[in-house]
Amino acid sequence: MSNATSSNGYLVGSNLEKVLKAGHFAVTGELGPPQSADGQEIRHKAAILKGNCDAVNITDNQTAIVRMSSIGAGTIVVQEGLEPIIQMTCRDRNRLAIQSDLLGAYALGMRNLLCLTGDHQSFGNHPTAKNVFDIDSLQLVKLVSDMRDSAVFASGEAFKGPEARFFVGAAAAPFADPTEFRPYRLAKKIAAGANFIQTQLVYDIPAFAVYMEKVRSMGLHEQAYILAGVGPLKSPGMARYMKNQVPGILVPDKVIDRMNRASAPWADIPKEELTTEDKKARSQAWKDEGIRICIDLINELKEIKGVAGVHIMAIEWEEAVQPIVEGAGLLPRPVVAT
Amino acid sequence: MIIAEQKPLDEIMGLLGSDERVLVVGCGTCVTVCFAGGAREAAIVAASVRMTSKLNSVPREVTDVTVQRQCEWEYLDEIKEQISDADIILSLGCGIGVQAIAERFPDKWVVPGLNTTFLGMPTEQGVWIERCAACGDCVLGITGGICPIARCSKSLLNGPCGGSEDGHCEINPDIDCAWQLIYDRLSRLGRLDALLELQPPKNWSTSRDGGPRKITRDDLRLAAEEE
Known part of the structure; x- marks a missing residue:
């Protein structure tokens, strides 16, 4: 880890850093800002997640759909007593905008940052927009680390006053192509200054174990905290979609089978004869099984050496986080004194 | 070379408005090679405009001519009389050709018949692919001769994002992942180490971000003066 710690031994002293440094199995969640100016929705979601996560990612126009800014929403999350991890993508801002936003974020009390390249705008609701990509995620990691450890801007100029200090995160996609390169790309992110890593969704434990074996052989788990990404499935259709349509996500057939078995009581009823109550009950059965699968995955991930925690992505389903964390035996969340 | 494609005829007709004497000007260089605006295409476009005008009862006189290079004054000067006889010029050159005509003939209205699309090459008969973004600071020496600026959707400099799948x-899915190509090539040549080095933020000032660009070669200017 970087040596540029404060006198208290922490780089930044965020709750996430403290929990990880104390050796606890960390839990991060995700809070997606609304496609509106509704601050109340942020407060509502924060209340659901509070106490169940050590920190929550605030997404930055995720999937290139315009939403409340991550720093704006993060400010409300701070007010609600929950710790945000600000996501910052390189799609919408050049290096000037990124840095000035980060100065503001720090001044507003944000201490964790996840550096992302960002989804291409062609996936979102403004596909004709111009993209930026002035810098990439690795260069962003380096930029933010240099802000904290050397108190300099990307230009090399020194801060005129207190520097912005963030606990720096980066993403990893263990199963994206070319897979042989993925551990090296992770190494590159860590060398650039990443303190913690959140991975893409993991459903295939044996495949992830192979990846982690390589990661450990390179000593990377000792240089950054690696949080495995998990997420509850809502239906067999969602599982199939992830398997077939989303690059870099492996969903084993046995997971899809489990989801299918959950709806066995309704399997023999012809589609047109399913009542609204049937569909509701079936959906609930799927969600329950999705949560159970997620708990099982976390329990298996806990056994993989080098996994420092989990990042739970329950997108637009924040209510699932509490039963998952509780089911995995991870409640109450630790409180680490300074 | 510069790759271009023709604008839809409807759009061209709209650009021509009610001007009567139309001169279609083709270009004998890049757009001839990519079958967008050479002599053959200029004749076809002229015929199409003629026919469409007739169908719509728009009085119109359409001629076509093709110069060797629309982007150089000397070739444009060869057709200055035809240009002067026309009410409007429909350029089938790239965006440079259109502007060269506008600049050389300040009193003449010129409209584009092509969309200039990219700098690239044909990879098979009828298929052209972008290869260069003219960023002004070539990185091909570190990426094994495959350009991530032009060919990666996010112009990444430090390896593939998580969206690379099956190449x-x-x-x-019609776009190759540039970083998969780079990875494969460096792997074949035993040079993967090159990918481990962190590439710093790119200097985009040599690209369009530095404003409109200009190259001045004093050696050539002086030589020209001496002639």
Whole structure:
């Protein structure tokens, strides 16, 4: 880890850093800002997640759909007593905008940052927009680390006053192509200054174990905290979609089978004869099984050496986080004194 | 070379408005090679405009001519009389050709018949692919001769994003993942170490971000003066 710690031994002293440094199995969640100016929705979601996560990612126009800014929403999350991890993508801002936003974020009390390249705008609701990509995620990691450890801007100029200090995160996609390169790309992110890593969704434990074996052989788990990404499935259709349509996500057939078995009581009823109550009950059965699968995955991930925690992505389903964390035996969340 | 494609005829007709004497000007260089605006295409476009005008009862006189290079004054000067006889010029050159005509003939209205699309090459008969973004600071020496600026959807400099699958870019399965290509090539040549080095933020000031660009070669200017 970087040596540029404060006198208290922490780089930044965020709750996430403290929990990880104390050796606890960390839990991060995700809070997606609304496609509106509704601050109340942020407060509502924060209340659901509070106490169940050590920190929550605030997404930055995720999937290139315009939403409340991550720093704006993060400010409300701070007010609600929950710790945000600000996501910052390189799609919408050049290096000037990124840095000035980060100065503001720090001044507003944000201490964790996840550096992302960002989804291409062609996936979102403004596909004709111009993209930026002035810098990439690795260069962003380096930029933010240099802000904290050397108190300099990307230009090399020194801060005129207190520097912005963030606990720096980066993403990893263990199963994206070319897979042989993925551990090296992770190494590159860590060398650039990443303190913690959140991975893409993991459903295939044996495949992830192979990846982690390589990661450990390179000593990377000792240089950054690696949080495995998990997420509850809502239906067999969602599982199939992830398997077939989303690059870099492996969903084993046995997971899809489990989801299918959950709806066995309704399997023999012809589609047109399913009542609204049937569909509701079936959906609930799927969600329950999705949560159970997620708990099982976390329990298996806990056994993989080098996994420092989990990042739970329950997108637009924040209510699932509490039963998952509780089911995995991870409640109450630790409180680490300074 | 510069790759271009023709604008839809409807759009061209709209650009021509009610001007009567139309001169279609083809270009004998890049757009001839990519079958968008050479002599053959200029004749076809002229015929199409003629026919459409007739169908719509718009009085119109359409002629066509093709110069060797629309982007050089000397070739444009060869057709200055035809240009002067026309009410409007429909250029089938790239965007440079259109502007060269506008600049050389300040009193003449010129409209584009092509969309200039990219700098690239044909990879098979009838298929052209972008290869260069003219960023002004070539990185091909560190990426094994495959350009991530032009060919990666996000112009990444430090390896593939998570959207690379089976050699394709997630934004469109017709697009090769440039970083998969780079990885494969460096792997074949035993030079993967090059990918481990962190590439710093790119200097985009040599690209369009530095404003309109200009190259001045004093050695050539002086030589020209001496002649």
